[in-house]
Amino acid sequence: MxxxxxxxxxxxxxxxxxxxxxxxxxxxxxxxxxxxxxxxxxxxxxxxxxxxxxxxxxxxxxxxxxxxxxxxxxxxxxxxxxxxxxxxxxxxxxxxxxxxxxxEHPTALSDIDRNAAPIWLVAQAMRDPGNLGTMLRTGDAVGAGGLILIDDCT
Structure with missing residues:
Protein backbone atom coordinates (compact mmCIF):
# COMPACT_ATOMS: atom_id res chain seq x y z
CA MET A 1 0.00 0.00 0.00
CA GLU A 104 15.47 -10.37 10.52
CA HIS A 105 16.52 -13.51 8.65
CA PRO A 106 18.93 -15.28 10.96
CA THR A 107 20.89 -18.20 9.58
CA ALA A 108 22.00 -20.98 11.88
CA LEU A 109 25.62 -22.04 11.55
CA SER A 110 24.41 -25.56 10.74
CA ASP A 111 22.52 -24.16 7.71
CA ILE A 112 25.72 -22.91 6.06
CA ASP A 113 27.32 -25.14 3.45
CA ARG A 114 30.97 -24.72 4.40
CA ASN A 115 32.03 -26.43 1.15
CA ALA A 116 30.33 -23.73 -0.92
CA ALA A 117 33.48 -21.59 -0.73
CA PRO A 118 37.12 -22.13 0.24
CA ILE A 119 37.19 -19.11 2.58
CA TRP A 120 34.74 -17.88 5.22
CA LEU A 121 35.24 -14.82 7.38
CA VAL A 122 34.16 -14.85 11.02
CA ALA A 123 33.81 -11.84 13.33
CA GLN A 124 32.86 -11.88 16.98
CA ALA A 125 31.26 -8.94 18.80
CA MET A 126 32.16 -6.47 16.05
CA ARG A 127 31.09 -2.99 17.13
CA ASP A 128 32.26 -0.63 14.40
CA PRO A 129 30.12 -0.49 11.22
CA GLY A 130 33.19 0.68 9.31
CA ASN A 131 35.04 -2.48 10.26
CA LEU A 132 32.07 -4.56 9.13
CA GLY A 133 32.16 -2.82 5.75
CA THR A 134 35.89 -3.46 5.47
CA MET A 135 35.40 -7.16 6.24
CA LEU A 136 32.62 -7.43 3.65
CA ARG A 137 34.73 -5.76 0.95
CA THR A 138 37.72 -7.92 1.83
CA GLY A 139 35.60 -11.07 1.73
CA ASP A 140 34.26 -10.06 -1.66
CA ALA A 141 37.79 -9.41 -2.94
CA VAL A 142 39.09 -12.86 -1.90
CA GLY A 143 35.97 -14.78 -2.95
CA ALA A 144 34.81 -15.64 0.56
CA GLY A 145 31.55 -17.50 0.92
CA GLY A 146 30.34 -14.99 3.47
CA LEU A 147 30.87 -13.28 6.77
CA ILE A 148 29.67 -15.10 9.87
CA LEU A 149 28.82 -12.78 12.75
CA ILE A 150 28.95 -14.22 16.26
CA ASP A 151 27.49 -12.65 19.39
CA ASP A 152 26.16 -9.11 19.27
CA CYS A 153 27.57 -7.31 16.25
CA THR A 154 26.93 -3.99 14.59
Missing part, protein backbone atom coordinates in the same frame (compact mmCIF):
# COMPACT_ATOMS: atom_id res chain seq x y z
CA UNK A 2 1.28 3.49 -0.82
CA UNK A 3 0.69 6.26 1.72
CA UNK A 4 2.07 9.54 2.98
CA UNK A 5 3.19 10.57 6.45
CA UNK A 6 3.56 14.27 7.17
CA UNK A 7 3.74 14.46 10.96
CA UNK A 8 6.48 13.61 13.44
CA UNK A 9 3.85 12.44 15.93
CA UNK A 10 2.62 9.63 13.66
CA UNK A 11 2.74 6.31 15.60
CA UNK A 12 4.55 4.57 12.74
CA UNK A 13 7.32 7.19 12.83
CA UNK A 14 7.70 6.54 16.55
CA UNK A 15 7.75 2.75 16.07
CA UNK A 16 10.30 2.84 13.25
CA UNK A 17 12.45 5.36 15.11
CA UNK A 18 12.55 2.97 18.07
CA UNK A 19 14.31 0.41 15.83
CA UNK A 20 17.48 2.45 16.25
CA UNK A 21 17.74 0.79 19.67
CA UNK A 22 18.84 -2.81 20.00
CA UNK A 23 16.15 -3.80 22.53
CA UNK A 24 13.40 -2.70 20.14
CA UNK A 25 15.00 -4.45 17.15
CA UNK A 26 15.22 -7.69 19.13
CA UNK A 27 11.64 -7.38 20.42
CA UNK A 28 10.17 -6.57 17.00
CA UNK A 29 12.44 -8.83 14.92
CA UNK A 30 12.94 -5.89 12.56
CA UNK A 31 15.85 -3.68 11.56
CA UNK A 32 16.52 -0.60 9.44
CA UNK A 33 18.57 -0.41 6.27
CA UNK A 34 19.42 2.96 4.77
CA UNK A 35 20.35 3.86 1.24
CA UNK A 36 19.38 2.80 -2.24
CA UNK A 37 22.56 0.81 -2.88
CA UNK A 38 22.23 -1.54 0.09
CA UNK A 39 18.50 -1.92 -0.46
CA UNK A 40 19.03 -2.76 -4.15
CA UNK A 41 21.64 -5.36 -3.19
CA UNK A 42 19.20 -6.85 -0.65
CA UNK A 43 16.47 -6.97 -3.34
CA UNK A 44 18.86 -8.73 -5.73
CA UNK A 45 19.55 -11.28 -2.97
CA UNK A 46 15.81 -11.88 -2.55
CA UNK A 47 15.09 -9.66 0.46
CA UNK A 48 12.51 -6.90 0.32
CA UNK A 49 11.63 -4.44 3.06
CA UNK A 50 8.31 -4.70 4.81
CA UNK A 51 8.14 -0.90 4.68
CA UNK A 52 9.97 1.43 2.33
CA UNK A 53 10.22 5.07 3.40
CA UNK A 54 11.15 7.49 0.64
CA UNK A 55 11.66 11.22 0.38
CA UNK A 56 8.61 12.75 -1.29
CA UNK A 57 10.47 16.01 -1.98
CA UNK A 58 12.49 14.65 -4.93
CA UNK A 59 12.19 12.49 -8.04
CA UNK A 60 12.78 8.77 -7.55
CA UNK A 61 15.86 7.09 -9.04
CA UNK A 62 15.14 4.31 -11.56
CA UNK A 63 16.40 1.66 -9.09
CA UNK A 64 14.10 3.10 -6.44
CA UNK A 65 11.13 2.81 -8.80
CA UNK A 66 11.92 -0.88 -9.35
CA UNK A 67 12.29 -1.44 -5.60
CA UNK A 68 9.00 0.35 -4.87
CA UNK A 69 7.17 -1.77 -7.43
CA UNK A 70 8.47 -5.01 -5.97
CA UNK A 71 7.67 -3.93 -2.39
CA UNK A 72 4.10 -3.10 -3.39
CA UNK A 73 3.71 -6.35 -5.37
CA UNK A 74 4.92 -8.32 -2.32
CA UNK A 75 2.30 -6.63 -0.13
CA UNK A 76 4.65 -4.18 1.58
CA UNK A 77 4.14 -0.50 2.24
CA UNK A 78 5.73 2.45 0.45
CA UNK A 79 5.59 5.53 2.64
CA UNK A 80 6.37 8.94 1.23
CA UNK A 81 7.54 11.50 3.75
CA UNK A 82 9.74 14.55 4.17
CA UNK A 83 13.52 14.69 4.44
CA UNK A 84 13.09 15.92 8.02
CA UNK A 85 11.09 12.84 9.02
CA UNK A 86 13.59 10.56 7.25
CA UNK A 87 16.32 12.24 9.26
CA UNK A 88 14.40 11.58 12.46
CA UNK A 89 13.96 7.92 11.52
CA UNK A 90 17.63 7.59 10.67
CA UNK A 91 19.15 9.49 13.55
CA UNK A 92 21.93 10.61 11.22
CA UNK A 93 22.75 14.19 10.33
CA UNK A 94 22.71 13.41 6.61
CA UNK A 95 19.97 10.80 6.23
CA UNK A 96 19.57 8.74 3.07
CA UNK A 97 16.59 9.36 0.79
CA UNK A 98 15.27 5.81 1.26
CA UNK A 99 15.01 3.74 4.43
CA UNK A 100 13.70 0.18 4.61
CA UNK A 101 12.29 -1.80 7.51
CA UNK A 102 13.28 -5.46 7.16
CA UNK A 103 12.46 -8.66 9.02
Missing amino acids: RREITGFSNPLVKQVRSLREKKHRKREGLFLAEGLRIMTEAREAGFLPEMLFRCADRDAHSLEIVLEGEVLTAGGDVIETSADILSKLSGKDNAQTVIGVYH
Whole structure:
Protein backbone atom coordinates (compact mmCIF):
# COMPACT_ATOMS: atom_id res chain seq x y z
CA MET A 1 0.00 0.00 0.00
CA ARG A 2 1.28 3.49 -0.82
CA ARG A 3 0.69 6.26 1.72
CA GLU A 4 2.07 9.54 2.98
CA ILE A 5 3.19 10.57 6.45
CA THR A 6 3.56 14.27 7.17
CA GLY A 7 3.74 14.46 10.96
CA PHE A 8 6.48 13.61 13.44
CA SER A 9 3.85 12.44 15.93
CA ASN A 10 2.62 9.63 13.66
CA PRO A 11 2.74 6.31 15.60
CA LEU A 12 4.55 4.57 12.74
CA VAL A 13 7.32 7.19 12.83
CA LYS A 14 7.70 6.54 16.55
CA GLN A 15 7.75 2.75 16.07
CA VAL A 16 10.30 2.84 13.25
CA ARG A 17 12.45 5.36 15.11
CA SER A 18 12.55 2.97 18.07
CA LEU A 19 14.31 0.41 15.83
CA ARG A 20 17.48 2.45 16.25
CA GLU A 21 17.74 0.79 19.67
CA LYS A 22 18.84 -2.81 20.00
CA LYS A 23 16.15 -3.80 22.53
CA HIS A 24 13.40 -2.70 20.14
CA ARG A 25 15.00 -4.45 17.15
CA LYS A 26 15.22 -7.69 19.13
CA ARG A 27 11.64 -7.38 20.42
CA GLU A 28 10.17 -6.57 17.00
CA GLY A 29 12.44 -8.83 14.92
CA LEU A 30 12.94 -5.89 12.56
CA PHE A 31 15.85 -3.68 11.56
CA LEU A 32 16.52 -0.60 9.44
CA ALA A 33 18.57 -0.41 6.27
CA GLU A 34 19.42 2.96 4.77
CA GLY A 35 20.35 3.86 1.24
CA LEU A 36 19.38 2.80 -2.24
CA ARG A 37 22.56 0.81 -2.88
CA ILE A 38 22.23 -1.54 0.09
CA MET A 39 18.50 -1.92 -0.46
CA THR A 40 19.03 -2.76 -4.15
CA GLU A 41 21.64 -5.36 -3.19
CA ALA A 42 19.20 -6.85 -0.65
CA ARG A 43 16.47 -6.97 -3.34
CA GLU A 44 18.86 -8.73 -5.73
CA ALA A 45 19.55 -11.28 -2.97
CA GLY A 46 15.81 -11.88 -2.55
CA PHE A 47 15.09 -9.66 0.46
CA LEU A 48 12.51 -6.90 0.32
CA PRO A 49 11.63 -4.44 3.06
CA GLU A 50 8.31 -4.70 4.81
CA MET A 51 8.14 -0.90 4.68
CA LEU A 52 9.97 1.43 2.33
CA PHE A 53 10.22 5.07 3.40
CA ARG A 54 11.15 7.49 0.64
CA CYS A 55 11.66 11.22 0.38
CA ALA A 56 8.61 12.75 -1.29
CA ASP A 57 10.47 16.01 -1.98
CA ARG A 58 12.49 14.65 -4.93
CA ASP A 59 12.19 12.49 -8.04
CA ALA A 60 12.78 8.77 -7.55
CA HIS A 61 15.86 7.09 -9.04
CA SER A 62 15.14 4.31 -11.56
CA LEU A 63 16.40 1.66 -9.09
CA GLU A 64 14.10 3.10 -6.44
CA ILE A 65 11.13 2.81 -8.80
CA VAL A 66 11.92 -0.88 -9.35
CA LEU A 67 12.29 -1.44 -5.60
CA GLU A 68 9.00 0.35 -4.87
CA GLY A 69 7.17 -1.77 -7.43
CA GLU A 70 8.47 -5.01 -5.97
CA VAL A 71 7.67 -3.93 -2.39
CA LEU A 72 4.10 -3.10 -3.39
CA THR A 73 3.71 -6.35 -5.37
CA ALA A 74 4.92 -8.32 -2.32
CA GLY A 75 2.30 -6.63 -0.13
CA GLY A 76 4.65 -4.18 1.58
CA ASP A 77 4.14 -0.50 2.24
CA VAL A 78 5.73 2.45 0.45
CA ILE A 79 5.59 5.53 2.64
CA GLU A 80 6.37 8.94 1.23
CA THR A 81 7.54 11.50 3.75
CA SER A 82 9.74 14.55 4.17
CA ALA A 83 13.52 14.69 4.44
CA ASP A 84 13.09 15.92 8.02
CA ILE A 85 11.09 12.84 9.02
CA LEU A 86 13.59 10.56 7.25
CA SER A 87 16.32 12.24 9.26
CA LYS A 88 14.40 11.58 12.46
CA LEU A 89 13.96 7.92 11.52
CA SER A 90 17.63 7.59 10.67
CA GLY A 91 19.15 9.49 13.55
CA LYS A 92 21.93 10.61 11.22
CA ASP A 93 22.75 14.19 10.33
CA ASN A 94 22.71 13.41 6.61
CA ALA A 95 19.97 10.80 6.23
CA GLN A 96 19.57 8.74 3.07
CA THR A 97 16.59 9.36 0.79
CA VAL A 98 15.27 5.81 1.26
CA ILE A 99 15.01 3.74 4.43
CA GLY A 100 13.70 0.18 4.61
CA VAL A 101 12.29 -1.80 7.51
CA TYR A 102 13.28 -5.46 7.16
CA HIS A 103 12.46 -8.66 9.02
CA GLU A 104 15.47 -10.37 10.52
CA HIS A 105 16.52 -13.51 8.65
CA PRO A 106 18.93 -15.28 10.96
CA THR A 107 20.89 -18.20 9.58
CA ALA A 108 22.00 -20.98 11.88
CA LEU A 109 25.62 -22.04 11.55
CA SER A 110 24.41 -25.56 10.74
CA ASP A 111 22.52 -24.16 7.71
CA ILE A 112 25.72 -22.91 6.06
CA ASP A 113 27.32 -25.14 3.45
CA ARG A 114 30.97 -24.72 4.40
CA ASN A 115 32.03 -26.43 1.15
CA ALA A 116 30.33 -23.73 -0.92
CA ALA A 117 33.48 -21.59 -0.73
CA PRO A 118 37.12 -22.13 0.24
CA ILE A 119 37.19 -19.11 2.58
CA TRP A 120 34.74 -17.88 5.22
CA LEU A 121 35.24 -14.82 7.38
CA VAL A 122 34.16 -14.85 11.02
CA ALA A 123 33.81 -11.84 13.33
CA GLN A 124 32.86 -11.88 16.98
CA ALA A 125 31.26 -8.94 18.80
CA MET A 126 32.16 -6.47 16.05
CA ARG A 127 31.09 -2.99 17.13
CA ASP A 128 32.26 -0.63 14.40
CA PRO A 129 30.12 -0.49 11.22
CA GLY A 130 33.19 0.68 9.31
CA ASN A 131 35.04 -2.48 10.26
CA LEU A 132 32.07 -4.56 9.13
CA GLY A 133 32.16 -2.82 5.75
CA THR A 134 35.89 -3.46 5.47
CA MET A 135 35.40 -7.16 6.24
CA LEU A 136 32.62 -7.43 3.65
CA ARG A 137 34.73 -5.76 0.95
CA THR A 138 37.72 -7.92 1.83
CA GLY A 139 35.60 -11.07 1.73
CA ASP A 140 34.26 -10.06 -1.66
CA ALA A 141 37.79 -9.41 -2.94
CA VAL A 142 39.09 -12.86 -1.90
CA GLY A 143 35.97 -14.78 -2.95
CA ALA A 144 34.81 -15.64 0.56
CA GLY A 145 31.55 -17.50 0.92
CA GLY A 146 30.34 -14.99 3.47
CA LEU A 147 30.87 -13.28 6.77
CA ILE A 148 29.67 -15.10 9.87
CA LEU A 149 28.82 -12.78 12.75
CA ILE A 150 28.95 -14.22 16.26
CA ASP A 151 27.49 -12.65 19.39
CA ASP A 152 26.16 -9.11 19.27
CA CYS A 153 27.57 -7.31 16.25
CA THR A 154 26.93 -3.99 14.59
